[in-house]
Amino acid sequence: MSELRTVGKRVPRVDARAKVTGTAVFAADFSLPGTLHGRIVRSTEPHARLVVIDTRRAAALPGVRAVITAADIPDVRYGGALKDETVFANDRVRYVGQPIAALAATSQAAAEAAAAAIEVRYEPLPAVFDVEAAMAPGAPLLHPDWETYTAIPLLKREGNVCNRARIVAGDVERGFEEADRIFEHRYTTAMVHQGYTEARAALASWDGSGQLTVWSNTQLPFEVQNTLAEILQVPPGKIRVVVTAIGGGFGGKLRVGVEHFAALLAKKAGRPVKILTTTEEELVASYPRQSTVIDLRTGVTKDGRIVAKQGRIVFDTGAFAGSGPGVASVATLVLAGPYRIPNLLIEGLAIYTNKTNCGSYRAPSGPQASFAVESQMDEIADALGLDPLELRLRNIVRDGDEGPTGQVLSSVGLEECLERAAAAIGWGERRPAPGRGKGIACGWWTTTGGSSGVYVKLNADGSVALSTGAAEIGSAALTGAAQILAEELGIDVADITLVSADTFATPFDFGAQGSRTAFAVGNACRIAAAEVRRQLFALASRELGVSEDRLALGERHVSGGGERIALADLARIANQTGGGIIAHGTFIAPPTPYDEKRVEAHVYPAFHSPSFHAHAVDLSVDPETGDVEIHRYVVAQDVGRAINPTYIEGQIEGGVAQGLGQALSEEIVYRDGRVLNPNLTDYKMPTAVDVPRVESILVEHPSVVGPYGAKGVGEPPNIEPPAAVANAIAAATGVRIRSLPITAEKIVTREASACR
Amino acid sequence: MKVTVSLNVNGEAWELSIEADRTLLDVLRTELMLTGTKTNCLEAECGVCTVLVDGMAVNSCTVLAVTAQGRQITTIEGLARDGELHPLQQAFIDRGAVQCGYCIPGMILSAKAFLDEHPSPTDGQIREALAGNLCRCTGYQKIVDAVQDAARVLRRERRR
Incomplete structure (x- = not known):
């Protein structure tokens, strides 16, 4: 060239x-003359029958221009793969934070006063907060009418299970018979938030001809246009969505967020209405990353060849399906891993519970599944007496290999990523000092x-x-x-x-x-x-x-x-x-051929122009406090072709910072269906003093489809940090933590019990 | 109850009649329409609302506007002079330290207040100084580099 x-x-x-x-101009900054302040009134119960919603007192307060509930709007169920969601709770609430009513007023203070004046009475129903309890026979059903909902036909649903996606390749039982050793572990991960600094915001305004314009910080204006058409029962040609500057998204602003409330209120009030969600609303009722429970059973030969893998990743998708059915599908590809494994049985499930509806967050399912796969790779290596890097090199995919669903892989830069990341971190000295260790993790991801x-x-x-x-x-x-x-x-x-x-x-x-x-x-x-x-x-x-x-x-x-x-x-x-x-x-993008016989109920059966990556970290753990100090962090990422190295480094540095948050400190903590930490003091995102310098190595194995060979770069850096950190902590302390986040408390408690 | 407040913002004098309990952030954004100062947590946790009051970086979401009377307030709109960017603004562009940009006005103003007091900082001092400004996009690295670059430029300017 x-x-x-x-x-x-x-x-x-x-x-x-x-x-x-x-x-x-960001959505939070945008306003029109006469704009009203919109506010959403939310459920305070995790699961209950709605007995009374009385808005009369609120509607009569000064400054209040519109109050709406389910009774005032078209009765529509909307959603992505599964249409199970309503704008407002109708006869029952399914999570704390679910919208019950919305109102618009001439000032923020008037809107708050009106929200407080809405009277709601509940009759509690049995609730379920845990995916395994939700899957058990006789569990309370979130959606007793689930069979009547519209869904894309390929989903496999049953009660609280809103999809069960599968990859089946080879014969996993025979594979286990060939194995010299079989390893079984369970890993869990917590619910985390995208943490964009600008909350979701929208301003809606109808003109005299019945045309709606919405200014929003959405990532998907055309999807919002179509969803609004569905909810409002207005043709898409009457709905104009204009995207403002966006203060971060990371997947949290894919689906309709507050646009529909603003549009419905603006229609009722006959004036523009703007809604800007609060930090508390973000942490209680947005579209965060699902918590998961992951079981992995992996069979290997003595010389470290993986011959069979059985895995199940269960997503707590919350009260509605949201992105769950798709994320559960994508997860199976990550859970299989970037490895040549002849016999696979991998399942991804999305389960309803009485929590907020989860969504998509930068590489949806990636960090959770990678945490399990790559932690277990190290556990296997240790048990076989093999170097973790060597175990990976013996099993990774290379050009011409098949992916888990039979796609034929090309321009695979994984080996180069692993070797360069390992060389950069000084892999030869994996435990340089007491309490200090290095970890490595690798993976693959799609370019949608x-x-x-x-x-x-x-x-x-x-x-x-x-x-x-x-x-x-x-x-x-x-x-x-x-x-x-x-x-x-x-x-x-x-x-x-x-x-x-x-x-x-x-x-x-x-x-x-x-x-x-x-x-x-x-x-x-x-x-x-x-x-x-x-x-x-x-x-x-x-x-x-x-x-x-x-x-x-x-x-x-x-x-x-x-x-x-x-x-x-x-x-x-x-x-x-x-x-x-x-x-x-x-x-x-041209479709990526795969073997249809290997997948069931699968929304995302192949990774297009896949990217490959390896992360390596060098850290110390304070044996007294459990504090983790990261000395160096290296990312080698196959970007196909670096269109602009500065901003690719920016993606890597930022993705690692977010990933370290998920690895070490971030968790939306629920107790009995209520979020205990809906503020930025207690939801702990990394600050400038918590994040190390990240060394980026841009590996270029060009995609045949990408412009100038480019592959997708934005999501991958968020995938491997939890696994790399878990592996380094295990190397440093000898303690293997199988649940995210790996807080200082978990490390110290486990270290103490290991010493006894 | 409304009170009359005189504010000096970016060198311009304002006389406002406002409720006594309104925050500086609210007044800047909704009365003066200076939306370069951002809004988010409203609890002084995220730093996007940072402005300078007499040169000191403060979270304007927890400062009452009345208490800023008689002080010099600087927002991001007041940092460039005659269309020429402040060295911090230029360095943030040159280093690729801007992604979504929502935290950047506050970040730049925190950095300015810091560099005014510490012209030759270490990376660690910069990180400490910016620890009250959350950024979810950049991982802070290019921000730290940009602040170092700006510090060099500002030192050169001072010597002249």
């Missing part, structure tokens, strides 16, 4: 200046497909407007797409203006999810650029009298045959004579 001008370079992100000057469209338009000054339906959630993925467009058009990123995202004005995009934005939007940009070139060359050929095949694009000019013409001139001519230069580029 010839020398690239922009791709691979550390170009500053296009929205940097707006963000450092405070001029970027889905379709993307862009418009690329030449402005009158020869600069370019890139219009995309993808949202920028902070990763700089759209700067990456702009770099690809700039490369293709021979211009600078500074010549590109970004328009994103508006469901009326910008083309469809599957959304900022699944590490796909730079990959898919970047590819759409390549297609659009080819069309822009075609239009430019046709026009320039006429203007210059030079045949198209002799023309080239560069330095904001089309040139050839000793002649040249500026893009600005071509734009001006095109604007005057032919409606301007504009192209529509579209992309959809």
Whole structure:
């Protein structure tokens, strides 16, 4: 490939200046004249019959302009794979925090006073807070009418089980017969929150013609548009969703959050309504990462070949399915691991309990499943007397191998990731001092497909407007797409203006999810650029009298045959004579073939353009306090092709920080269905003093599908930290903690019991 | 009950009639429409609302606006001069220290207050100084690097 001008370079992100000057407008900042303050009234009971909701006193208070409950809105069940959710609790509440009513008032204080004046009476029902209790015969059913709900047909459901996804390969029982040793362990992980610093926010406004506009910090404007259409019983063509700047998402802003409440209240009040959720609401009733219970049974030969693996990961999806059925499916691929295993029986279950509805959080299921798989790899290595790195190298997938569902893998950079991470951390000395140890963990992840469209338009000054339906959630993925467009058009990123995202004005995009934005939007940009070139060359050929095949694009000019013409001139001519230069580029990732016989009730049967990664950490544990001090942290990630190394490092550094939070300190603590720590004092996210410097090694095994070979990079760095840290703590202390978070308390308690 | 308050924000004088219990954050965002100062936890835990009061970084969500009377208040909107970015702002761009950007105004103002007092800090001191500002995107590393870069620029400027 010839020398690239922009791709691979550390170009500053296009929205940097707006963000450092405070001029970027986030959803929390946005308002219109006359905007009312919306507020949601939530259940205080985990499971109860709703006997009375009396809103009369609240509605009569000064400043209150609208109060709504289930009785005031269309009776609709909505959701993703499984439509089990309602806007408000109707006859029963299923978790503490479930919306019961919403109201809008002229001030925040009036809204709070009105919320307090709504009278609710409950009749408690037996509740279930634990997935195993929820699966047991005779358990209280969250949804007695579950069979009547609409769901995609492939889901396998039964009572509180809202999906049971499976991978079956080979013959797992025969595999275990071949094994010299069989290892069985249980791992558990806690519920954690995405922790975005801007809460979910939306402002809704209806115009006189019945058109709704919603400004929101959503990651998926088109999904929100469709969900609103479903909930409001209004055609999508009447619903415009405009994405503001987004103060972090990490998957927590995929599904409709507060947009529907704002829209319903705005309709009732006849005025714009804005809702900004509170920190307490975020920690009690958002879409956090599911807690899990994971059982793994793995059979190996004496020389460390894995011959069979049976695994079950059970997700506590809360009171509604949310992302559960899909996440339980994805999990099976992570639980199988990036290993060649001939005999597999892996199950992922999503279970209803009386807790908040869980959702998607950066690499959904990744950290939980990886924690189990990669912890057990170390336990197996120790038991066999093998080096954990060596055990991995004997089993990892390489080019041409099959994935767990039969997909044929190519451009597999895993071996290089493992070896470079190990070399960088100084793996040869795994226990450098008493209380000090090193851990390693590896994994794989998908680059989600889905379709993307862009418009690329030449402005009158020869600069370019890139219009995309993808949202920028902070990763700089759209700067990456702009770099690809700039490369293709021979211009600078500074010549590109970004328009994103508006469901009326910008083309469809599957959304900022699944590490796909730079990959898919970047590819759409390549297609659009080819069309822009075609239009430019046709026009320039006429203007210059030079045949198209002799023309080239560069330095904001089309040139050839000793002649040249500026893009600005071509734009001006095109604007005057032919409606301007504009192209529509579209992309959809080709499907990844897999063996359909190996999967059941599986929503996500193969990883597209998979990425591979290895994390290595060097840490010490204080034997008295259990405090963990991280000395060094290394990530080697196969990114296919680094479009912008700066922001890929940024993804790695930030993903590791989040992962360390999940590994060591973060947990939404429930007792009897109530969250005990709904504030940022007690929900402990890492601060600047808690996070080490992260050394990033960018490994490049190009994807054949990705733009310039790029693979998805955003989610993977969040996957391996809990496992790598658990393994290092075990190396340092000899104590294996099989539950997240690995708090100082757990370490000290276990160390003390080990000494007795 | 409403009271009359005189505020000096980014060098501009304001005379406001506001309820005595309103926070500085609320007044900045809803009365002065200076939304560069962000809102989140409202309990002084996350730091996104950080502004400077007489050069000191404070969480404006827990400061009553009336107590800021007679003091110099600086928000992120007041940091660039005549369109020229403050060295911290430029360093945050150059280092790639900005992702979603929601924590960044508060982060930059905390860093400014710190560098004014500690022109030659260690990385560890920078981390201590910024420990009250949560960032969920960056892992803080490029932020620390940006603050070091800005410190160098500011030291050079002082010598001139």
